[in-house]
Amino acid sequence: MTSSRHWWRTGVVVAIAAVVSLTLSGCFPAARPPVTSTPRAEKVASALQPFYGQRLDWSTCGNFQCADAKVPLDWSDPSSGSVKLALIRHYATGKRLGSLLVNPGGPGGSGVDFIKNSLDYAVDKNLQEHYDIVGFDPRGVGSSTAVKCYDPKQMDDYLFGITPGQRGSDQWIAESTQEATSFAAACKQNTGSLLGEVGTSSAARDLDVLRAVLGDAKLNYLGYSYGTLLGATYAGLYPKNVGRMVLDGALDPASSNFDVNLGQSKGFESELTSYLTDCLKRKGCPFSGSVDNALSTVSNLLASLDASPIRNSDGRELGADTMVTAIIYPLYDSSAWSALDKLFEDVMQGSARVAFILADAYYDRNSDGSYSDNSTEAFVSINCLDYSVNANPASMRAQAAALTKAAPVIGPYMSYGDIGCAVWPYKPTRTEGPIHAAGAAPIIVVGTTGDPATPYQWAVNLSKQLDSGHLITYHGHGHTAYNKSNSCVNDAVDSFFVQGTVPKTDPEC
The missing domain is CATH 3.40.50.1820 (Alpha/Beta hydrolase fold, catalytic domain)
Known part of the structure; x- marks a missing residue:
């Protein structure tokens, strides 16, 4: 993402x-x-x-x-x-x-x-x-009559592109805002008033x-x-x-966008901890030592990918955001935790192959680069009408700090969630x-x-x-x-x- x-x-x-x-x-x-x-x-x-x-x-x-x-x-x-x-x-x-x-x-x-x-x-x-x-x-x-925003190549850039600058910096926020602005403009142009x-x-x-x-x-x-x-x-x-x-699997209608990000950050971090606890008991686990050590290893791995992405065979680069997507996807179902073993083993060896298999499955991206549906475009479009946003940089940085404190591994990558909808061409139509x-x-x-x-x-x-x-x-x-x-x-x-x-x-x- x-x-x-x-x-x-x-x-x-x-x-x-x-x-x-x-x-x-x-x-x-x-x-x-x-x-x-x-x-x-x-x-x-x-x-x-x-x-x-x-x-x-x-x-x-x-x-x-x-x-x-x-x-x-x-x-x-x-x-x-x-x-x-x-x-x-x-x-x-x-x-x-x-x-x-x-x-x-x-x-x-x-x-x-x-x-x-x-x-x-x-x-x-x-x-x-x-x-x-x-x-x-x-x-x-x-x-149904559907939202349409990007062609597959543009969607690849939107989902998997590496945003320049240090996460949370003025440059990074400006670049992220520009990415969101381009996406929103394409959605409006290609969808019309339905948007x-x-x-x-x-x-x-x-x-x-x-x-x-x-x-x-x-x-x-x-x-x-x-x-x-x-x-x-x-x-x-x-x-x-x-x-x-x-x-x-209820959403709370009273939750704000930040509440959703906070709840999911803690939820995925908790399930990641449960996976690591289980993994460390099994032969072939790519981690060793205590659960805390394993969590630190994951955190360091994400920071490393943030600084130096791994290039995949198709030219896409595996950054921390895509890696988090690959991690959380199997966390939806404990029967899929074995996929995480393969993911971490592969990335630790310097490969992005398994990570992109999982991330592509999450986004319904096919092996030929096409997308099976418009679920990502609809996801953004609906959420931007369902939640109010606050894109003040100081406020977003304070919220990012709170997410990092609540979920030190996952939280940093669930931050700044208001940027995408702050530039949306239509105001929210639902009040939390x-x-x-x-x-x-x-x-x-x-x-x-x-x-x-x-x-x-x-x-x-x-x-x-x-x-x-x-x-x-x-x-x-x-x-x-x-x-x-x-x-x-x-x-x-x-x-x-x-x-x-x-x-x-x-x-x-």
Whole structure:
């Protein structure tokens, strides 16, 4: 990542499977013949009727059904134009309870690809039996009307280029600001007015259109990571329309950009410490001595890369920012920690090969230099509308010092996160603050005690904010818990979605 941005992607990292040689796709029954969805009759303003009243024409796409929906480009002026939302659906295999919309996180993650490529990872067979599982690409993302900024070569320079100057110096901040300014200008030029309308508040309103055109009186929703912010925002806007909602790996809607950077810095540093503790017990570990010594070795390695990057065979240079990306990617899932052994061993031998394999997987970059999706461009664009910024150099340096104190190894490279959005051409459209969703049906919030990307405390905070929030705690490692932790979590979530059973107390899984 270029030094102008340090907001790390918080979505479910499905592609980590490639690192640990797992397959997430399942065997699916043959798709049923496509049908046209009948929308619910909704009492909405006349300008919204074309959207709420549209009929979705589904077509067969592999073992699924695909369709496009239209939603207002600008929710404050619905008649000014529309944008396309791409949908994919897997029919309920048994007694159907309705539709279940699933968001994998990001922001910028493709729900269409998530369901198409990893249905069994997204939801278990129990939910597949009772719900039409619907993936969607939010506005600005993937196969929907999408944000576009850079071509692949420009994206390489943006993500992997080395920013001149000492980190945090006047020169470095000026160079980082120029990088961010060029990126923002390209996004505006290549995306147009959509760029100012991709924030979470608009995407949450889109969900209500999808609910209606799918024929559901209430929104049933499973959101992972950033998808929890999207779901909670919907609940705040349409509390009476909430059906059965589970938010797994929660973001705290009241958190500032600095709060996010601080929480993730501490979370990834904690998981790095857990990895090193485990590594030092195993034969072949690239580290020796105590855990503190190993942490110092990592810190010194990053400082060395900051000063003298390693050139990869394709000409790209491995600096500290890209190395941090390569480190945190396997930390999302403890089953991928073995990839860190290979990473550190390779870099310690002066090679950048494994680091770029991991960083490229994180950014969905292909071996030919192309990018599989626009997730990075969407990530920046959505975040810049979701968080207020403070790009005062003195303030940023004070925050950088606080991040370094809280997480001495990772924190320095999560600093100066306000630079990227300080020059954004559109002002934020979301105000950070608690969401109460008064009058909503029970909402389940799942938090993992060892989650590095969405720290457990955020789930605690969100469950307390929501008037109808109920917390499920998973005591373990990894980012998100449902369908990837244990039967305690799975049974509680499935019972809620299928029977409507709300845990009387936190089951402490």
